[in-house]
Amino acid sequence: MEAKCALCDKIDKIEDNSPQGKYLKNSRVLSYLCEDCNLRIAEHTKERKASGQFHLNNGKTKKV
Numbered sequence: 001m002e003a004k005c006a007l008c009d010k011i012d013k014i015e016d017n018s019p020q021g022k023y024l025k026n027s028r029v030l031s032y033l034c035e036d037c038n039l040r041i042a043e044h045t046k047e048r049k050a051s052g053q054f055h056l057n058n059g060k061t062k063k064v
Helices: 019-026 035-051
Strands: 002-004 011-013
Touching: none
Parallel strands: none
Antiparallel strands: 002 011
């Protein structure tokens, strides 16, 4: 199975029987991120959490 990264348009080959391959097949709404983009986003998220300016919006509270 081939999956295209939503951010950089890199095409990766994923095994059909791997957990990630099965998950992408069954949930077509989800987008795929390659390993490089996934690591880059994880680093930026850790930096934002460490800065104290990161607030997780879980959709339960609304500020009016």
